[in-house]
Amino acid sequence: MAEKPEPAAPLSAAVVIATYNRPDRVRDCLDHLARQSTAPDRVIVVDSSPDARTERVVRDFPGVLYARNPMGRGRTPESRQIGYSMTREDIVAFLDDDANAWPDWLEQLLARYDSPGIGGVGGSALNGVPGERQAGIGSIGLLLPDGRLTGNFAADPGHDVDVDHLLGANMSFRRSAIEEIGGIYGDYPGTCLREESDLALRIRARGHRLVYTPAAVVDHLPGEYAKGKRFDRRYVFYANRNSVVLLSRVYGTDAPVVRRFVVTAAREVIHDLRRAARGALAIREVGPRRAIRTVLGGLSRGGVVAAGVVAGFPAARRAVRRDRARQSAMRADA
Missing domain, CATH: 1.10.287 (Helix Hairpins)
Known part of the structure; x- marks a missing residue:
């Protein structure tokens, strides 16, 4: 009688949070991470702020690692790279500092890595906009032929969807996939728009699948921009x-x-x-x-x-x- 294969070991996971001048948002974010049904093996806050307020917040959370990004404002991808370089886990997840994860957020992300061909998994970011769960259900996370990117990362089609890119406020990747493309690239100044799409599209271009699951949810409460306003x-x-x-x-x-x-x-x-x-x-x-x-x-x-x-x-x-x-x-x- 053939022996049953050994069950696969559970995937380890790290969570990286990049922040600038939002200590109160970081506290909320860490409070929600502390209540996860599947606890992350490592949590890292990478801070570009000019003062120590965020560092003092992180001290209130035993086990959470704190790192500085001396490059300052507008360097989100560089902060992500600093955090990623401090991880050793199988999966590296990224949260914005203004994203509050639901209790089963990480559990739902990790459950989607059931195939070695899946290089990244992202989830929903709810903005409190009426109808957002129905808006854009057929065009989530696409790179269109004319080079434009669709979002619609609050939509709930009722099932997982293969996508071209993921939302930086709620995304994760296999560490091996990030290593394969040489890490996280910067050079996206100003509002840092497209920096997360760079990471996702380069992993996608190597033949890895990217999956969007509406079951891995964060409440996205966008904070003030460091400079200017959204859509200005x-x-x-x-x-x-x-x-x-x-x-x-x-x-x-x-x-x-x-x-x-x-x-x-x-x-x-x-x-x-x-x-x-x-x-x-x-x-x-x-x-x-x-x-x-x-x-x-x-x-x-x-x-x-x-x-x-x-x-x-x-x-x-x-x-x-x-x-x-x-x-x-x-x-x-x-």
Whole structure:
């Protein structure tokens, strides 16, 4: 009679939290982690703040490790890399400091690593928006042919879904998959938009599956931005600049998806300019104040989109050169 195979050993897991100037949010985040049905083997808080408030909070949680990121504001991927480098566990999970994990969050993430082909698993981030569990059910975490990324990471399709990228507020990866791609890359300044997509898309490009499960839930209570506001002009600039960098370093600067992204951005600029022109023509109907506001809004937004795309190309070339140098150094050390 054949012997039954030994059951697989449970996966070990570390949780990394990158933070800047949000000690109260870090406390809430750690409080929720302390109540997990499956406790993480290691928790690391990486702090870019200019003061010691967050460090004092971490001291209230025995066993939680604290690390400094001296690079300061706008360096989330570098903080993730610092935290990742301190781990030895099978799975490395990442939480934003303003994400409060539900009690079975980690248990649900780990349960999805039932196949060696799965390189990463992410979950839902609920923002308290009515209808968000139904919105975008058919387009969660996709890289579209024109280079744009869909989100919809609050949606609940009722089952797990294979995706192209994951949300940084609630994602995890096999440590071996992160090692395979050479770690976590920086060069996503400003709002740090697209930094988590870089990690996910590079792992996906190596042939690993990425899975989104609506069962691994965090309440995402976005804190104040270190500078500016979400969806302001600064946000739009870096969304376009960092998208060019992301697509270029993952697929190559001459990749068709990069060209398609530029065409899509150009159409967006044309739309904004037409909006400005319509505002100018409607001055008699809507009055000068509203017309001027429409004209300036269209011109400003179109200019910001164009500036972001233009700035993205030299930044992408620099990032690709640094990536190649890093890969050469890794091969030399191997």
